[in-house]
Every structure is written in structure tokens, then in C-alpha cells.
Amino acid sequence: MIRLQHLHKSYLVGGSEVPALTDINLAIEPGEIFGIIGHSGAGKSTLLRCINLLERPTEGQVLVGGTDLTALPLEELQAWRRKIGMIFQHFNLLSSATVQDNIAFPLRLAKRPKAEIERRVSELIQLVGLEEHRSKYPAQLSGGQKQRVGIARALAAEPKVLLCDEATSALDPQTTASILALLRDINRRFGLTIVLITHEMQVIRSVCDRLAVIQDGQIVESGPVLDVFLRPQHPTTKEFIEQVEDSAELRDAVQREKAAGNRNIVRITFIGDKTYEPVLYETMRETDTSFAILQGTISRMKDTPYGQLVVNLNGTPEQVDETVRLLRSRGVEVETL
Ligand SMILES: Nc1ncnc2c1ncn2[C@@H]1O[C@H](COP(=O)(O)OP(=O)(O)OP(=O)(O)O)[C@@H](O)[C@H]1O
Ligand SMILES: [Mg+2]
Numbered sequence: 001m002i003r004l005q006h007l008h009k010s011y012l013v014g015g016s017e018v019p020a021l022t023d024i025n026l027a028i029e030p031g032e033i034f035g036i037i038g039h040s041g042a043g044k045s046t047l048l049r050c051i052n053l054l055e056r057p058t059e060g061q062v063l064v065g066g067t068d069l070t071a072l073p074l075e076e077l078q079a080w081r082r083k084i085g086m087i088f089q090h091f092n093l094l095s096s097a098t099v100q101d102n103i104a105f106p107l108r109l110a111k112r113p114k115a116e117i118e119r120r121v122s123e124l125i126q127l128v129g130l131e132e133h134r135s136k137y138p139a140q141l142s143g144g145q146k147q148r149v150g151i152a153r154a155l156a157a158e159p160k161v162l163l164c165d166e167a168t169s170a171l172d173p174q175t176t177a178s179i180l181a182l183l184r185d186i187n188r189r190f191g192l193t194i195v196l197i198t199h200e201m202q203v204i205r206s207v208c209d210r211l212a213v214i215q216d217g218q219i220v221e222s223g224p225v226l227d228v229f230l231r232p233q234h235p236t237t238k239e240f241i242e243q244v245e246d247s248a249e250l251r252d253a254v255q256r257e258k259a260a261g262n263r264n265i266v267r268i269t270f271i272g273d274k275t276y277e278p279v280l281y282e283t284m285r286e287t288d289t290s291f292a293i294l295q296g297t298i299s300r301m302k303d304t305p306y307g308q309l310v311v312n313l314n315g316t317p318e319q320v321d322e323t324v325r326l327l328r329s330r331g332v333e334v335e336t337l
Pocket of ligand 2: 044045046
């Protein structure tokens with residue numbers, strides 16, 4: 001759906017070119033939710049704005065649905081932009097317009113017939129659950145309600161792609177969850193491709209199919225969310241994953257155990273249905289080993305449940321080896337810490 005090829009972007013600052021993006025290559029497939037995570041100043045917003053050419057790349061190509069947007073004359077580019085909706089951290093609503101007028105705005109701009117606009121606005125208001133607020137002004141709404149208006153407005157022209165620039169960063173965790181649920185619902189119902197940028201791993205974990213990690217204007221790691229979570233390579237990725245896992249506490253526990261002479265500390269990861277099966281218990285019984293739990297979590301990546309246990313295995317070296325071998329053969333990941 002979206003292909004970024006050898007994308008470079010520099011800004012002219014005080015007469016000299018400062019690079020903001022360096023050789024970005026990304027392929028985002030139709031209907032997926034693709035997350036881009038990075039620290040402040042990494043280049044996330046610049047990258048997102050290059051997708052609809054709000055920011056013109058210095059070099060490289062932006063292909064959307066096979067069309068190279070960088071090569072289009074302005075008029076055609078504007079037609080394409082209507083197929084790419086966008087939502088923002090601070091909502092960017094018209095403060096002097098009501099909810100329904102905010103949503104109708106892009107349709108009026110596109111000079112759609114009045115009856116069609118009315119019908120479409122009603123549909124959208126219902127979709128985002130703002131029926132009781134349609135005549136209110138943005139100042140009379142909560143943050144979550146404002147973002148719902150933003151989403152409805154972005155969907156008004158029936159886009160193929162929705163770009164989300166830190167769309168939940170100004171919201172509390174509960175409201176964030178409800179907005180993410182709405183985005184997932186829209187993604188499923190309409191097959192809408194969503195590109196979502198954030199600095200929160202929690203957001204990536206709960207809705208994205210794949211992600212890319214951006215650092216100093218470069219993609220340093222990318223892949224399916226589950227793979228990147230289980231086998232992060234880049235230090236920045238590891239740092240982001242620590243946001244959602246209590247690794248400081250775990251590090252202390254592992255150090256304590258090692259100091260006490262325990263060498264058989266392993267992290268066991270169960271993915272999918274395995275999470276709820278008694279694989280560990282049965283294996284330990286077979287090899288006649290026991291274990292002490294140092295840490296354990298059951299969590300969810302989008303639709304996939306996964307569990308992680310950090311345990312200290314008690315047994316002879318042979319028993320421990322056999323346990324690890326059996327667990328692996330039963331589709332469980334085992335990593336020695
Ligand atoms: N219009 C501009 N002119 C000059 N430099 C800019 C401009 N916009 C962004 N930059 C620079 O480009 C780099 C990337 O900025 P960008 O806004 O894309 O980062 P970001 O990852 O979205 O950060 P944040 O999480 O704080 O929103 C930064 O160093 C920033 O200072
Ligand atoms: Mg930004």
C-alpha cells in the first residue's frame with residue numbers, strides 16, 4: 001500500500017542542510033496497522049508527513065497504491081491526499097465549529113452535495129459514538145471525545161490510509177485504550193491501512209501488526225511485533241520494550257540468584273494457545289526437576305496471548321539440559337539468562 005524508497009529529508013537551518021531522515025525504506029501492506037516508534041526528535045512526524053507529502057522529501061520516492069506521489073502535479077496530488085486521512089496529538093479541530101461541522105468540513109471542501117454530507121456526517125458520528133455531542137463545540141468535549149471527532153473527520157472522505165501522529169499521547173491510559181480500540185475496529189471493518197507513530201511501546205503492543213524503530217532519522221529495526229518483542233536486536237528497541245516489562249526488578253532478582261550460586265536461570269516464553277497449557281508442569285514432572293519462579297506475566301500482543309516466566313531450574317545438569325530440550329521440542333522458547 002505504501003512504499004518509501006531511499007527517502008531522505010533535510011531541513012534548511014541557518015543556511016545549512018540538517019538531515020532529519022536518512023535513507024528510509026519501508027513497505028506497509030494494505031490493511032495492516034504499522035507502528036513507528038522513536039524518541040522525541042527521531043524524525044517520526046517528518047516521516048509521517050512525507051507519506052502525504054505535507055513534507056516534501058529531499059530525495060527518494062513515496063509510492064501509495066503504486067502511484068509515486070512525488071512525481072504528481074499539484075492537482076492530482078491533492079486528489080490523492082484526500083485518500084489519506086490524518087489525526088494529531090492535539091486534535092487540530094476548528095474551535096468555532098460544532099462536532100458535526102468539524103466532521104463535515106472536508107466534505108464541504110470537496111463540494112459534495114448537501115444531502116450526502118448530512119448522511120455521511122450522521123454515519124460517522126454514530127461510528128465514533130458521539131451521537132449526544134453532535135451540536136457541541138470542541139471546548140465542551142473531553143480529550144477522548146475530541147480525538148473521536150478527529151477520527152470521524154479523517155474518515156469523512158473514505159480514505160484508504162489513516163496516518164496517526166501521536167494520536168493518544170495527550171490522553172490518559174483508559175481513554176488511550178478506548179481510542180486504540182476504535183482504531184482497531186475501523187481497521188477491521190473497512191480494511192483501512194493505519195500508520196501510527198508513538199513513543200509508547202504499550203500502544204504498539206496493543207494494536208500493531210508490525211513496527212519500525214526510528215532513531216536519529218534512520219530505521220534501526222523492524223519486523224512483526226511479536227518477533228521484535230521476543231528478540232529485540234537494537235539497544236533502542238530493548239529500551240522501549242523495558243517500558244512495558246518490569247526488567248529492572250527482574251535484573252535484580254537474577255543477580256541475587258546468581259550471587260547465591262544458582263546458574264540455571266531461564267526465561268520461558270509461551271506463545272498463543274501454549275500460554276494456557278500445562279507444558280511446563282508436565283515437562284518438569286517427566287524430567288523430575290523443580291523450579292522457583294522469579295517473575296511471570298501473561299500478556300497479549302494484539303490478538304495473540306503470550307506468557308513469560310523467568311525460573312530457576314533445580315536439578316542435575318543432565319536433568320536441566322533435558323528439560324530445556326523437551327520444552328523447546330514442545331514449541332516453547334527457552335533462553336538462558
Ligand atoms: N520545519 C523544520 N525545520 C527545521 N528542522 C525541523 C523541522 N521540523 C523538524 N525538524 C527537525 O527534524 C528532526 C525530527 O523532527 P520530528 O518532528 O520529525 O521528530 P519527532 O520524532 O516527531 O519528535 P517528537 O516525538 O518530539 O514529536 C528534529 O531534529 C527537528 O528539530
Ligand atoms: Mg512528532
